[in-house]
Amino acid sequence: MTAVEISEAVRSGQRSARSVVDMSLSTIGAGEAEVHAFNLVAAEQALAQADEIDRMVAAGEDPGPLAGVPVALKDNLCTRGMGTTCSSRILEGWVPPYDATVVELLRNAGAVFVGKTNMDEFAMGSSTENSAFGPTRNPRDLSRVPGGSSGGSAAAVAAGFAPVALGSDTGGSIRQPAALCGVVGVKPTYGLVSRYGLVAFASSLDQIGPLAATVADSARVLDVISGPDARDSTSIGDPQPPVSATLGDGVDGLRVGVLAELSGDGIAPDVAARVRAAVGALEAAGARVAEASVPAAVYGLSAYYLIAQAEASSNLARYDGVRYGLRVDAPSTPGMNTATRSAGFGDEVKRRIMVGTYALSAGYYDAYYGRAQKVRTLIVDDFASAWEQFDLLVSPTSPTTAFSLGERTDDPMSMYMSDVCTVPVNLAGQAAMSVPYGVGDDGLPVGVQILAPALGEPVMFRAAAVLEASLQ
């Protein structure tokens, strides 16, 4: 059942939230040992939440637009009374004293939290292999990675553990795993969704968004979690129109650009073929298609890795063994800080903190970080020119289908390359989503990325709905 179907059935009393959550938990029980989508399955809390939803329905109250819908939450979203680890030893056992804003909004909409999903440690990675608690496997083929860093959330949806999940996307961490697992994944415009209670990685790039089996489900979740929040000073102040309302409006007359810089070299031929098929479907539905160019997008990855790591090195300074999480004792505080961080962080996190520290250090700031911020301006300007000619842009989400476990773990550069199509969007603060569009030569899912200007979500979702319908 989709989230939309579940909520209608629960709200109308046709089905109890408890039976829905029971089914979700038994699906998890049957498949979780193989997939390892979760760091924590909160069966008891989920059933108690479901009973409360059923009590409300019985009392004639409306539990909300996600009544009884099982939701899986990425383990970097703070949940009061439920452990939040970011898949790191340094936060193992920590139970947040508060809920993230998105968690509060989902709760108030009647959603039920079935658990916290596995991820690359502190969202640093593209395969969910950088987890202190072991990798997640792709439910479509257990020998492959689910993508990352929101790999547990994408796998949970693909395996049918929950119809929807939340992830976070700093450089593609929602869209890339969604593509590799064959589900829908949305990176909203920066500031559309509050980041309060999202454990920070790179604050000027991070954004929370939904993963779901259908476009309509991802739209419903986005409508629930978006909106201004006084607790996040970067959240957009004005409420935006719901994307669900215009989902069926089609793409007739829309100007769609095929992003040249992200469609040529380095894109696997079978992936490129599926993107062409998707473009054809949009054209058949009335869109006017032409080639688009965002020349600076090719520098996205380099600028991204400097900016994201610089911000990360600053954000992760807070894990010092003083206030929460792990502490490794030493005779002095500086010694304790160093011992704690050296024992608590995994390889990739250390590597990125080092890159960021280097890029910000005296003598290198102008050459690396300062320059990357100016390249970011180039990318923003090039996108702005493209938006004068186009309503939407299209590209692959990932250059390849899901790769094998272990294939890229020894070679950080090859791992980073899987984000080449997604990072420019984060640098420009824009919206984008990945929609599954058939399979590649290996039978594994291919995702098509739809890019929209800032706050272009309603139009972006219309195109996603057209693509989804064209496959049926």
Place this chain on the structure above:
Amino acid sequence: MGQQRITRAECARVAALARLELTEEELERFTGQLDELLGHVAEVEALDVEGLAPTMHALPIANVLRPDVPGEVLDRDEVLARAPLAEDGQFRVPPVLGEAP
């Protein structure tokens, strides 16, 4: 890639700045990996960005102000209960200057 961009000694200095202690094996591996990564991102050095303003945030964001009245805050005891060590309503740490006897 041409010349080496980061030496083992620089790598060790950066680790110390970041409050990380690396084993010999880690230091060796990270030096090579950081060097490769910096070689790759060096493409930004070749770009003409003269006269461009840096972008800190992609969207125009202004400071948000609110009336200066006390709001809800986290409960102190609840927060301290999650700390590695707390005493008298405060976080407790080893000596900051010098070492414990």
